[in-house]
Amino acid sequence: xxxxxxxxxxxxxxxxxxxxxxxxxxxxxxxxxxxxxxxxxxxxxxxxxxxxxxxxxxxxxxxxxxxxxxxxxxxxxxxxxxxxxxxxxxxxxxxxxxxxxxxxxxxxxxxxxxxxxxxxxxxxxxxxxxxxxxxxxxxxxxxxxxxxxxxxxxxxxxxxxxxxxxxxxxxxxxxxxxxxxxxxxxxxxxxxxxxxxxxxxxxxxxxxxxxxxxxxxxxxxxxxxxxxxxxxxxxxxxxxxxxxxxxxxxxxxxxxxxxxxxxxxxxxxxxxxxxxxxxxxxxxxxxxxxxxxxxxxxxxxxxxxxxxxxxxxxxxxxxxxxxxxxxxxxxxxxxxxxxxxxxxxxxxxxxxxxxxxxxxxxxxxxxxxxxxxxxxxxxxxxxxxxxxxxxxxxxxxxxxxxxxxxxxxxxxxxxxxxxxxxxxxxxxxxxxxxxxxxxxxxxxxxxxxxxxxxxxxxxxxxxxxxxxxxxxxxxxxxxxxxxxxxxxxxxxxxxxxxxxxxxxxxxxxxxxxxxxxxxxxxxxxxxxxxxxxxxxxxxxxxxxxxxxxxxxxxxxxxxxxxxxxxxxxxxxxxxxxxxxxxxxxxxxxxxxxxxxxxxxxxxxxxxxxxxxxxxxxxxxxxxxxxxxxxxxxxxxxxxxxxxxxxxxxxxxxxxxxxxxxxxxxxxxxxxxxxxxxxxxxxxxxxxxxxxxxxxxxxxxxxxxxxxxxxxxxxxxxxxxxxxxxxxxxxxxxxxxxxxxxxxxxxxxxxxxxxxxxxxxxxxxxxxxxxxxxxxxxxxxxxxxxxxxxxxxxxxxxxxxxxxxxxxxxxxxxxxxxxxxxxx
Numbered sequence: 001x002x003x004x005x006x007x008x009x010x011x012x013x014x015x016x017x018x019x020x021x022x023x024x025x026x027x028x029x030x031x032x033x034x035x036x037x038x039x040x041x042x043x044x045x046x047x048x049x050x051x052x053x054x055x056x057x058x059x060x061x062x063x064x065x066x067x068x069x070x071x072x073x074x075x076x077x078x079x080x081x082x083x084x085x086x087x088x089x090x091x092x093x094x095x096x097x098x099x100x101x102x103x104x105x106x107x108x109x110x111x112x113x114x115x116x117x118x119x120x121x122x123x124x125x126x127x128x129x130x131x132x133x134x135x136x137x138x139x140x141x142x143x144x145x146x147x148x149x150x151x152x153x154x155x156x157x158x159x160x161x162x163x164x165x166x167x168x169x170x171x172x173x174x175x176x177x178x179x180x181x182x183x184x185x186x187x188x189x190x191x192x193x194x195x196x197x198x199x200x201x202x203x204x205x206x207x208x209x210x211x212x213x214x215x216x217x218x219x220x221x222x223x224x225x226x227x228x229x230x231x232x233x234x235x236x237x238x239x240x241x242x243x244x245x246x247x248x249x250x251x252x253x254x255x256x257x258x259x260x261x262x263x264x265x266x267x268x269x270x271x272x273x274x275x276x277x278x279x280x281x282x283x284x285x286x287x288x289x290x291x292x293x294x295x296x297x298x299x300x301x302x303x304x305x306x307x308x309x310x311x312x313x314x315x316x317x318x319x320x321x322x323x324x325x326x327x328x329x330x331x332x333x334x335x336x337x338x339x340x341x342x343x344x345x346x347x348x349x350x351x352x353x354x355x356x357x358x359x360x361x362x363x364x365x366x367x368x369x370x371x372x373x374x375x376x377x378x379x380x381x382x383x384x385x386x387x388x389x390x391x392x393x394x395x396x397x398x399x400x401x402x403x404x405x406x407x408x409x410x411x412x413x414x415x416x417x418x419x420x421x422x423x424x425x426x427x428x429x430x431x432x433x434x435x436x437x438x439x440x441x442x443x444x445x446x447x448x449x450x451x452x453x454x455x456x457x458x459x460x461x462x463x464x465x466x467x468x469x470x471x472x473x474x475x476x477x478x479x480x481x482x483x484x485x486x487x488x489x490x491x492x493x494x495x496x497x498x499x500x501x502x503x504x505x506x507x508x509x510x511x512x513x514x515x516x517x518x519x520x521x522x523x524x525x526x527x528x529x530x531x532x533x534x535x536x537x538x539x540x541x542x543x544x545x546x547x548x549x550x551x552x553x554x555x556x557x558x559x560x561x562x563x564x565x566x567x568x569x570x571x572x573x574x575x576x577x578x579x580x581x582x583x584x585x586x587x588x589x590x591x592x593x594x595x596x597x598x599x600x601x602x603x604x605x606x607x608x609x610x611x612x613x614x615x616x617x618x619x620x621x622x623x624x625x626x627x628x629x630x631x632x633x634x635x636x637x638x639x640x641x642x643x644x645x646x647x648x649x650x651x652x653x654x655x656x657x658x659x660x661x662x663x664x665x666x667x668x669x670x671x672x673x674x675x676x677x678x679x680x681x682x683x684x685x686x687x688x689x690x691x692x693x694x695x696x697x698x699x700x701x702x703x704x705x706x707x708x709x710x711x712x713x714x715x716x717x718x719x720x721x722x723x724x725x726x727x728x729x730x731x732x733x734x735x736x737x738x739x740x741x742x743x744x745x746x747x748x749x750x751x752x753x754x755x756x757x758x759x760x761x762x763x764x765x766x767x768x769x770x771x772x773x774x775x776x777x778x779x780x781x782x783x784x785x786x787x788x789x790x791x792x793x794x795x796x797x798x799x800x801x802x803x804x805x806x807x808x809x810x811x812x813x814x815x816x817x818x819x820x821x822x823x
Contacts, residue, residue, distance in 0.1 A: 063322055066379035073376045077263055084269030088226045090276040091283035092186045093218040095354030096448060096635060101559035102540070106481045106551035110518055111181075114511060116156025117479055117518050119179035120189070122213035123148070123200060124462045130206060132160065132169060132176040140205040145178050148200070153192040156181040167506070167522060170469040177466070182215050190219045201458075212462025217450045220459050221703055222283050228701040229286055232710075236294060236697035240690055244298070247686045248305065251391035252384065257301030258294075260377055264369035265293035271364040282357035287698050287706050288643065291713070293365045295691035296340065296650065300373035302687050303329045303654060308381050309388060318385040322378045330374055332657040335586055336650045337370035342578045343646030346571040347639065351563055355635050362643070411681030411726075415674040418727055419734035426731040429723060430602065437605025439612040446631025447528050447557045454702045455627055467526075471505075476527020476553050480519040480539055482510065484546035494544050495519060501542075503535040527553045528631075560634050568638070575642070579649060586653065587660050588751035590743045595732055596656065600648040603724040607644055607716035608637065615708045624711075626704040633705055640709060644716035647691065648724070651684050655725055659733075669740060673733050681726060688721030 062069065097104050110117045123144065127137045141161045149157040160168035160176035168177045182189045182196075197211045237258070244254035268289045275281050307329035311321035344362035347355040381388060418425045450463035480498070482491070491510045498521060499507040509519035521539065523532040532554035539550045576597055583593035611632060614620050618628035659676030663669060692714040699710025733740055743751065 062326070062375050062378045063319055063382045066382040069376060069379040070383075073263065073372070077266055080266045080270040084266060084271075084273045087269050087273040087276065088222075088229075088283065088286060090187065090273065091222070091281050091286065091357075092353070093222040093225075093283050094186065095280060095282045095352055095357065096560055096633070097556045098351045098559050098563040099353075100351060101556075101563065102549050103551040103555040103559045106479065106549035106555075109481055109483075109516075109549070110479055110551065113513055113516050114156075114518050115181050115183065116158060117511070117520065119156060119158070119181050120213050120215040121154070121180045121182050121193070121211070122216075122462060122466070123178040123180075124175060124210045124212060124465055125178065126175050126208040126210070127206060128174065128208070131173045133173070134206070136206050140207055141176070141178065144200065144204060144207075144209070148178065148180055148196075151192075151196060153183055153188070154180050154196070155183055165508070167471055170465075171471060172469060175465060175469060177470075179213075186218065189215050190222070193219050210458055210462050212450070212459045212466075216459040217453065217463070220453055220457050224453060224457070224702050225283050225286065225706060228703065228706065229290060229698075232287075232697040232700060233290060235700065236290070236694045239693050239697070240294060240298065243686070243690050243693065244302075247302070247683075247690075248309075250389045253305050253309070253388050256305055256377060256380060256388075257298040259380075260301045260369060260372045261294040261297035263372045263376070264297045264365050265289055267368040268293060268361060268365040271368075272361055275360055280353040280357070281360060282354045284354065284706065284709075285357040285361035287701070287709065288358050289361045289365050291691075291694050291698050291710070292340075292362060292643075293369060294694045295647075296337070296366055297369035297372065298690050299650060299687040300333045300337070300369055301377055302683060302690075303333060304373055304377055305381070305388065306683055312386060312388070318382055322381055325381075326374070326378060328661065330378075332654055333370055333373055335582065335657070336653040337366050339579060339582050339649040339653055340646035341366045342582070343575055343642050343649065346575045347642050349567045349571040349574065350635075350638065351567075352560065352635055355639060358639055358643070362646075366646075409678070412674055412678035414681070414726065415677040415730050418730045419670060419673065422731040422734040425727050426735060429728045429731070433602050433605045433719075433723070437609040439610075439617070440605070440608040442616075443608075443612050443637070444616060444631040445557075445561055445634045446629055447553060447560070448633045448705060449528075449553075449629060451627045451629040452704045454625070460627075476523070476532070478521040478523065478532070478535065478539060478550055478552035478555060480521060481549045481551070482517040482519070482544065482546045483515065483549070485515045486517070486546045490545045491517060494542070494546075498539060498542055501535060501538050503531045503538070521552075523554070528557050533558050557634065564634055564638060571638070571642075575645065583653070583656070584743075584747070585751065585755045587656060587741075588743055588748065588755050589741045590747065591736055591740050592656060595729075595736070595740075596649065596652050599724055599728055599732065600645055600652060600720070602728070603648050603720040604641060604644050604716050606719045607640065607712045610715055611637070611640070611708060611712050614711075615704065624707065625702070626707055629704075632708075636705060636708060640712050640716075643709075644713050644720075647713070647717055648720045651688065651721055651725055652729075654684055655680050655729065663741065669738050670734065673730050677726070677730055684721050684725055688717050692717050 097107075107118065125132070125137075125141055125144070127134065130137055132138070132141070138161050141159060145157055145159045145162065148154055157178065157180040159178040168179070170176065182192045184192065193211075193215055197216070200209055201211050202209060240261075241254060241258055244257055245251055248254045269286075272281055272285065272289070304325055307325045308321050311324050312318070316324065341363050344359050344366065347359040347362075350356065450457070450460040453460040455461075482494070491512070495507050495510065498504060498519065503523055503525075505522045505524045507519055507521050510517040521535070523529075523535050525531045536550055536552075536555045536558045540548070542548070579597055580593040583596050584590070587593070614624070615626070615628060616630060616632050618630075621628050655676055658680050659672050662675045663672035666672060695710045695714035695717065697710070699707050699714060701707050701710065
């Protein structure tokens, strides 16, 4: 890690080398992890004649030839555009099934041996006021069925008029179904459907034909997602640019994060296009690419550009400012990207390619966003220098008044208030979040179906007609594959046993082919309701003189739930352990990593409660324009947890790193918390609002799952930034006091050797303050340099003593401005 961060000051670096307390120069600091300049950020540091010589290796690398770096990036981006073109057409719309499950095996075997057993295309024929048994209607229906059977890529055509099955005839007698199977994978089936549907859809003699079935649902969902993603990008980009201009004031600075985001998105599209050559990738992953590409890239660029402008404001030249920025904000961005990538990588534990696709897309876009922010952005800042502040639109409103150094006095006062009433804020905030999450206790898991689509979608209309007007659940039958030689008597006996099960409406079959046969079992209720899921278990437990495998929609759901439940503890353990390790490396504390994991998980309760209350129970369905299926797709909570937890850790790392930096400089726990929130509160909130805008744009999708993902994660991000980071974190850290930074001797030594931190470790590091010493609270007159850095509006805490004499920081030169030391 030290090599990546470009350290060139090893453990032996001493004060005489001009270090302001580099990692190797402090007993409480980390070893050899300096990312940028070893000089301070003030004008004095920048004026050093050998400032460039003391720049860290990473800074020298990214600033040596900035124009060349940007040119190479431009060429690579152009190649990514070419490589990623057409990626959406190669993505699948399924992926919810476990490829190793019994239902998957049976599905493939039935498709191979009995293709007519699993129709994926349904033609709904509406005879208007006439009966489907009317001779003219029957003749036209038979003609359509015969024509469909002759089509290339279509097999297993059957209909009510051929079989007389009551399951294929509506109760009112005015509608009936033709069923068939389109062969091939998702892409081939979609191409066949595009070729066939226009010639069958619409008026045909005495009947009106509408096209539905699973293949039509998948195809329409894929098309809708592509259209919605384009619209979401058209919404998110201009709104994001406007918000960035409001945050930075400068139009030039606002364009930089947007550029980083676009590069990350285009690069990830190229990665996904390459992955489609070797594995299945879900079309839903495109939404995550856009959301995280814009959101995280903007987050990272926000912190880097903000810190760079702060350094310029102290008088540092651009190269020194870039070095200090990379050493501080850059290191935090690196750490943050790793924590987000870890959360997303946990989805690789699950067998469903729907979840694995989000891991592929998420890891790629996070790493590309971090790389662009740590390589290309510093190069651009080197070339821009002071011009990064050009086109400052806020000058129109400041009327010549100088801009405040940090503008975070409000956040500082809020932190002081929260810490004075820490027990109240901790209990009230925790209780409120738990209450918001209570609806999740009533969650019901289901599978994605046509109700994901808008109510006006053709395939949704067809399936809704079937649900409302046909007996049982046509298209939702369970198929039992029987393998092994058997007699007609044995088949008949087995059929009688399963027909007697309480959840069975009707059993058709067997259809025998060699030593294999299959039975079609129609449940009494919905295709995936609790009764159908119980029936799956009963069929699998039923005695049979031959081997049996059960598949069908309910069986796929049962197997998917089992696969997720089986692997969820492993995924959660992976996220927790790696997150604990990363946060420990950042902070050197045993308690802070535990707090981070627990508080991040707590911040997600509102999201999960809202998902059930809105999307399962159907509240606000009219306002948000979706159809509730009465359940939540099984994989969605896992996906939303991994994404939202990673983003919460993203903001947590930014806050903790600034608190740690300040604590290392002062040894004052309470002031470090106040200062950290003051410095990052506004920026984290701005970043959260911008990311929420992107997620809400994704949430405008007409597909319910995508709407749920976008709006749910937007809520989680806002709750985390505005409630957990602003109220709960400072309250809990105040309650834990100096014990927050404790670590046993072996772990402390491990952190001293391998740990990372934002900024150079100062002489007044945490390790230099004796254990058990009282917390030292700064008073209004204690450190004038702090007042200048923090703004004149900082409100004193109630227990601060006005007029208290300033205490020198151990190891700090008398009279030296601490802001200069801090960098």
